[in-house]
Amino acid sequence: MRAGKRQPWTGRQRWLATGLALAGCLAAGPVAAGTLGGTLQAQMQLTAGCMVAGSSGASAGLNFGTLDFGTRPGTFTGTVTATPSGAEGVSGPTQLVCSPEVLGISIQVGPGAYAGQGTGIGTGSRAMRHGSTAAYIPYELYRDAGHTQPYPAGSAVTGINVPASGAAFSLPIHGQINKSTPAALPAGMYTDTLQVTVTY
Incomplete structure (x- = not known):
């Protein structure tokens, strides 16, 4: 073999060279043809509303709590007051929470099951x-702690101010019993169920 003279490739050498070139192309990966750029927006719209504190935000079938007048002897006389508590299984006074845009609400309280008894x-x-005898204890409901502004049975009271923007506040329902005679009432539990509607 003369020095400096290139020998022709054999078939095996050509095959190896082609394979190496192809492997190099595969290792390099696809060539990007271009890119896309831009913006993606995220959004959510909220509406004004109110909810019972402790609830999931439902608007129907709510538990506004219990107006518990406590325990007294069957011959008691005088005045007993109570405010709702235990709403939606949460201990303490029943509270509402409204979005900051809500400045006032109206509340309607039904007559209950035994109105006028x-x-x-x-x-x-x-x-x-x-619970088992036709014996009754009359009571009244008011929007103020001074018991001067009653809730008419089945009629909405409007213009009730929301005291603090976006903060929880007590449901403005105040119950009062005013038993004026010492007549003895049967021992046992006395109950009533009231429908409450809050409009905002």
Whole structure:
């Protein structure tokens, strides 16, 4: 073999060279033809509303709590007051929370199941009934702690101010029993169920 003279490739050498070239192309990967750029927006719209504190935000079938007047002897006389508590399984006073845009609400409280009963022993447009006997304790509901502004049975009271923007506040319902006679009532639990509607 003469020095400097290139020998022709054999078939095996050509095959190896072609394979190496192809492997190099595969290792390099696809060549990007271009790119796309731009923006993606995220958005969510909220509406004004109110909810019972402790609830999931539902608007129907809510538990506004219990107006618990406590325990008294069957011969008690005088005044007993109560405010709702235990709403949606949360201990403490029943509270509402409204979005900052809500400045006022209206509240409608139904007549209950025994409206007008028991007036012979005291005053009140609504009444609680004994669990098994036709005995009643009349009571009244008011929007103020001074018990001067009653809730008419089944009529909405409007213009109730939301006291703090976006903060929880007590449901403005105040119950009062005013038993004026010492007539003895049967021992046991007296109850009533009221429908409450809050409009904002």
